[in-house]
Amino acid sequence: MVYSFLVMILMNCQNKNTEESEAEVKVVEAQEMIFEEIDGIVGVEAEHFISQTDTAVRKWYLTTTSNTPDVQPDLDGNHAETASNGAYLEILPDTRVTHDDSLIWATNFINDPGEMAILTYKVHFNNSGKYFVWVRANCHGTEDNGIHVGIDGTWPETGQRIQFWGNKKEWSWESRQRTDSVHTGVQELIYLEVDKPGLHTIHFSMREDGFEMDKWVMRKEYVAPEGTGPDERLRVMEH
Ligand SMILES: [Ca+2]
Ligand SMILES: [Ca+2]
Ligand SMILES: [Ca+2]
Numbered sequence: 001m002v003y004s005f006l007v008m009i010l011m012n013c014q015n016k017n018t019e020e021s022e023a024e025v026k027v028v029e030a031q032e033m034i035f036e037e038i039d040g041i042v043g044v045e046a047e048h049f050i051s052q053t054d055t056a057v058r059k060w061y062l063t064t065t066s067n068t069p070d071v072q073p074d075l076d077g078n079h080a081e082t083a084s085n086g087a088y089l090e091i092l093p094d095t096r097v098t099h100d101d102s103l104i105w106a107t108n109f110i111n112d113p114g115e116m117a118i119l120t121y122k123v124h125f126n127n128s129g130k131y132f133v134w135v136r137a138n139c140h141g142t143e144d145n146g147i148h149v150g151i152d153g154t155w156p157e158t159g160q161r162i163q164f165w166g167n168k169k170e171w172s173w174e175s176r177q178r179t180d181s182v183h184t185g186v187q188e189l190i191y192l193e194v195d196k197p198g199l200h201t202i203h204f205s206m207r208e209d210g211f212e213m214d215k216w217v218m219r220k221e222y223v224a225p226e227g228t229g230p231d232e233r234l235r236v237m238e239h
Contacts, residue, residue, distance in 0.1 A: 032050065032122070033048060033050060033122065033234065034122045034123065034124050034199065034234065034235040035048075035121065035122065035123045035124070035232055035233060035234060035235065036123070036124045036126070036233045036234065036235035037123060037124065037125045037126055037127065037131075037218065038126060038233060040127060040131075040219060040220035040221065041217065041218070041219045041220070041230055042123055042125075042217065042218050042219075042230075042233070043215060043216070043217045043225065043229045043230035043231065043232055044121055044123070044202075044215065044216055044217075044232060045084060045085045045087070045214075045215050045232060046060075046088055046089045046119075046204075046213040046214055046215055046216060047062055047085065047087045047088065047089055048121070048232070049089075049119040049120060049121050050120055050121060050122055051119075051120045052117065052118065052119050052120075053118045053120075054115065054116050054117060054118050054205075055117055057106065057107055057116060058091050058092070058093070058107075058108075058116050058117045058206055058209050059091065059092065059117055060089040060090065060091055060117055060119055060213075061089065061090055061091075061092050062087060062088075062089055063078055063079070063080050063083075063087065063088055063089070063090055063212075064080050064086055064087040065078075065080045065081055065086045065087075069090070069092060071092040071093050072093060073093050073094055073095060074090070074092055074093065074094050074210070075094070075097060075140070075141075076140035076141075076169075079138045079171070079212065082170070082171055083138075083171060083214045084136065084171075084214050084215045084228035084229065085215075085228075087214075088138070088212055088213060088214040088215075089119070089212070089213050090210065090211065090212045090213075091117050091206050091208075091209045091210060091211050092209065092210070093209065094108070094141070094144060094209045094210030095107070095108045095209060096108035096109060096141075096143045096208070096209060096210070097140070097141030097142075097143055097144060097210060098141055098142055098143060099142060099143065101143065103143075107209075108143075108208070108209045109143070109207065109208055109209070110206060110207060111161070111207065113148035113149075113150060113155035113159065113160050113205050113207075114148065114150055114155040114203065114205050115205065115206075116205060116206040117205060117206040118203055118204070118205045119203060119204045119205070120201050120202070120203050121201065121202045121203075122199060122200075122201055122202075123199075123200055123201075123202055123218070124198065124199050124200075124235045125194045125197055125198065125199075125200055126197055127194075127197060127220070128194045128195060128196050128197050129193070129194060129220065130191050130192075130193055130194075130220065131191060131192050131193075131194060131218040131219060131220055132175050132188065132190060132191045132218070132219055132220070132221070132222045133149050133159065133162070133175060133190050133191060133192060133216065133217070133218055134173050134174070134175045134216065134217040134218075134219060134224060134225055134229075135147065135149075135162055135164075135173070135174060135175070135204075135213060135215075135216050135217075136171055136172065136173050136213070136214040136215045136216070136217075136225070136228070136229060137164055137171070137172065137174065137211065137212055137213055137214065138168075138169070138170060138171045138172075138212040138214065139164045139166065139167045139168055139169070139211075139212070140167050140169050140210070140212075141167055141210055142166055142167055143208050143210070144167070144208055144209070144210030144211055144212070145163065145164035145165070145166070145167070145208060145211065146161060146162065146163055146164070146178065146207035146208040146211065147162045147204055147205070147206065147207050147208070147211050147213065148160050148161065148162065148204065148205045148206075148207055149162060149190070149192065149202070149203065149204050149216075150192075150202075150203040150204075150205070151192045151193075151194070151200060151201065151202055151203070152200055152201055153201065153203075155203075155205075156192065156193070158177070158189060158190060158191050158192065158193075159190065159191075159192055160177070161177055161178040161179075161185075161207060162174070162175070162176070162177065162178075162185075162190050162207075163176050163177060163178035163183070163184065163185030164176075164185070165184045165185065166184075171214055173217075173224045173225050173229070174224075175187065175188075175190045175222070175224070176189070176190065177189035177190045187222070188222050192218065202216075202218070204216070214228075215228065215229050217229050217230065
């Protein structure tokens with residue numbers, strides 16, 4: 001298990017160009033990492049995805065304490081030192097940081113889920129039902145703080161427009177949904193329904209470029225994770 005995690009990190013570190021990144025995705029898919037929900041909670045490092053698609057315009061890049069993606073613009077620096085597992089993903093390039101920067105639909109912003117930079121993770125759920133989704137993010141611009149979440153190839157309304165507030169410039173957990181009347185987000189509206197126990201896929205896709213994601217958690221209770229959140233629990237490893 002430890003060996004496979006190291007392989008993935010090493011492969012991810014090589015994402016300097018498209019060709020190498022495609023090779024990286026294949027390797028990670030072959031590992032078929034499956035995380036497990038136990039007692040109503042599952043936590044997964046953002047960097048432990050099994051695949052990434054729809055990357056023609058924007059893409060999630062891995063940042064670690066020893067590797068910063070060579071993609072510009074990205075005005076803020078490397079925040080891996082305080083990230084869980086010393087690694088996180090960021091959607092780059094980041095051409096819209098504040099409200100004064102031009103909004104270009106389907107380039108640096110997309111309100112529709114499941115269209116751009118889609119990450120997929122595999123989770124085995126022991127318990128069906130409603131799970132709130134929490135994300136640990138580091139927002140340095142007011143236009144770098146939105147994302148979407150989906151399940152099993154679907155993007156329900158309750159997974160759309162996860163919203164962080166402002167630009168805290170430090171890692172923090174949030175689970176709020178941006179609404180027409182509350183742009184800073186409303187609590188307890190971001191959740192996914194797991195229809196039956198067993199294997200499911202969880203997806204995240206871009207809403208705003210420059211979003212930095214360290215880790216995510218699905219939890220039956222609406223209680224924010226503390227610190228770097230619960231440890232990952234791997235269910236099986238197929239080769
Ligand atoms: Ca950034
Ligand atoms: Ca942005
Ligand atoms: Ca992480």
